[in-house]
Amino acid sequence: MNKDLFKNRHQVIQIIIAFFSVVFVLRLFYVQVIDSKYVSLAKNNAIKELDVYPTRGMVYDRKGELIVYNEAIYDLMIIPRQVKGVDTAKLAEMLGITDEECLHQFKILFRVKGYSSYKPNVFLKQLSLKDYSRFQEYLYLFPGFYGQVRTIRKYPHRVAATILGDIGEVSEKQIETSEGYYKPGDYVGKSGIEKVYEKELGGRRGKKLVFVDVHNREMGSFNNGEFDTLAISGDNVIATLDIKLQEYAEQLMQNKKGSVVAIEPSTGEILALVSSPGYDPNLLCGAVRGKNFNALLTDSMLPLYSRPTLATYPPGSSFKPIVALIALHEKVQGIDYGYPCNQAYNAGGAIVHCSHKHPSPTNVQYALAQSCNPYFCQTFRNSLEKNVGMSTAQSYDKWVNICHSFGLGIKTGIDLPSEVRGNIPTVNYFDKIYGANRWKFATIVSLGIGQGEVLTTPLQMANIFACISNHGYWITPHIVKKITDPVSNKDVTHEYEKHTALIDKEHFVPVIEGLFQVVEMGTAKAARVEGITLCGKTGTAQNPHGDNHSMFAGFAPKDEPKIAIAVVVENGGYGSTYAAPIASLLVEKYLNDTIATKRLPIEKRMIEANLLNKYGVHTNKTAAMNAEGEE
């Protein structure tokens, strides 16, 4: 080995240094210029998109009373890494939790993998403002803890739960259909106004780009917020409800199952909509929601079921004004048509009885006042059989169409999430059951007195009386008056459709007169209020499962109607027992703002009436829960 492989060793060293430098430059060229993935990797690293949640809109009643608002609550957050020497006993005491619960939380946060020691975690959810302010004074004793404000919905009046609705975490399905707007954990309206007006109330979420450091701590905004978007607060909703009337109605309906629907006839605005038993809407807010929701769901009284729009009943006698109106309109009988009442009506073998003794009606007003069953069976018969040149089926088809024009058998179109059509059986329906031309008046006689297949919701009941009071038109009933942008104060009002009943206007006068007499001297005398021209009709819907349902529907005043109302008290017996007095109290309250002294005993009796044993329950579970909620 006497000859050297490298003659100029200093050049070899130069080449080595140059070689590595070139390798470095090539590698840098690849990483920095050719491969572009690092730019986005760096962005993912350091820039985080944060959601800025808008404040949810508030809800006011028709008089400007606040009925839904947001309340600040606090989640107690913890950054495990910053926690030093905690006095857990003191902490538990301050927070009003047991030592075990407190230690358990620590155990989870400090032992379980997946909790970053740099990131804030929730230590205790949903402390009330009161609890948090008490704790806040001692916050300095607990480094690593801080409160994070959140909002929950509050319902100061504790009524109208099914109308106002509730909010809860967005469902998988909604996330899918929202085209990326909703994210798991977002809150959206789940029922009632909260659901229907989600778009308006919910506002628009904003975006904020922030730098986060390696420990995921926020380190300031990206590009001075150039790409941030502001959250747009939700709009406020002005409901048509009169919350005072709603409260009073719920009070009158306590310990009874049933519904109250009150509508302003001229506008279709819902003044009160009660589903009884109700519950305190605050029960479904915040941390207690899950627990309470299950309790309500399993309650045999079905408090979550929105009876005014979902429950259907045969309207019974309350349906008779429609039967009368159709007959008058079709000119198959006149106002002064009389029919002898011998307490029973024989429709080809099927006997329909009259519920009480009264002189034979000689005109439609008196027939309505006495709610004479045979009279209306005959009236219905006339409508089917006396139409010149029309078969029974054709006549019945026309009859059904007129019913539809009153909003019966169809959805009224109310702005609540769920509504059923009720039922006005069609020609097809009977053809299917009996065969075409194989049925006749006698087969369906019970429709004439609101029994049989005909089914209406309490909302439809109130609506047809609104229509009658208007002499033949109704406006789509609705729960929201207008929507206000809280920033610009601009209002958005919906135009609601005006529907016209297929009845000539003049026929309403005698029918309204008859309905007035019902209260003045007929079956609903119990509902008579001095000074108020209340018109209405009692109803007693036959119930094969127990006592009949007590019903009343009406409006007042007679000439310039301000309120149309329907009341259903399940298993309440005659319409005059509960439904008529309750309706009269509500009308009185709405029109006079007070209850006359001499009617106070009626009010007391209605409030105290307890039908729970008829439903097979002994205590009102939801009432108990509500009381708990008061704490």
Add this chain to the structure above:
Amino acid sequence: MRKQESLTGKMDWLTIILYGVLVLFGWSVIYSSSYSGDEKSIFDSSINSGKQFQWIIASVILAAIILIVDSRFYTTFSYAFYVLLMLFVVLVMFVGVEVKGQRNWIRIGGFQMQPSEMAKFAVSLAVAKFISGLNVDIRKWKDKWRVFAIIGIPVLIVLIQGDAGSAIVFVALALVLFREGLESYYLIIGASVTVLGVLALLVNKFILMAVLLAASLIVIYFSRRNKKLALIILGLWVVASGFVFSVDFAFKKMKPHQRDRINVLLGKEVANGKDWNIRQSIIAIGSGGFLGKGYLNGTQTKLKFVPEQSTDFIFSSIGEEFGFIGSAMLITVFLGFFYRLLYLAERQRSKFSRVYGYCVASILFFHFLINVGMAIGVAPVIGIPLPFISYGGSSLLSFTVLLFIFIRLDTQRYDVMR
């Protein structure tokens, strides 16, 4: 004639300017990586750049002192420096303070120093002194062992202290020995061992050996008349196979974190994000793009995604903020700096100065090689600073001493020495 020139006139100003450029550039990058938008001044001693400023002042003073002292001081007391520093390095094991788990720091006043950093110039002086000695020939085993011992002693001590990074730097001196005539097969064997070692970890060892055997047989076939060569090649193959197996064995015996480091370097998947540092460094550099994000605008480094961003990973700050242009320019400056040092070393008349010059160039180059290579993911993760750029008093002072002794030697290159 030349002797009458003043000291300043004889100094190699190009080297000093390059030194100044690197130090000031490093200082500004240190400011950037400690800057968090709170408008603290670069001189604010509560942040790294402020402290580095004090170290720069100290370095300038120290450089001036070194330049004033006659170069014969360094040649005469080479061994004394060596012995003194070795004692220091040993002493530190007993009286030192612990920083990041390594007890190799010593506290003087308010400052902490790492004697093992300072050992570099002492070892360089000792190596230069020894090799330039009369009748010393490192081709002879007697002298070879001595020079190995001079280098090996500090390596051992530093290794015992657990500072593998500082120890491995002395490998750089192999270049010096090569320049001074060490047989070339050391270099060839060294390179082969490195390549084979890497291959052993990357490729299935049986396939590797089969390929090597095939290559050997082809060579043997073409030189079949030379039976001696055939035997040598076969022997080499056996040795290589043994080496491959022992590398594999050693790798399996390693501690998991060491194995991970090697796997990261080889670009293999590593569980639990053990390659996190490297990946973040490459992301930071890669996201700089062609032109960079601009001074003080780096996000990855500023938001602490890159660890040790003002010391070991300072190059990722540079890559992110100055982009390909800036990084390539820095590498070019370093390249020019090394070439200047090699040029200066080659022009020395005295062997001592030349050897010392090569020591300086090799040590600085090795730091550069490992530090930049690590940041861009082509060298193992060994925490050693980038000369003149990285934050830290010990390293800046030790590199300054290392360099300025050489500049001082260079001013007296026409003097008769030894």
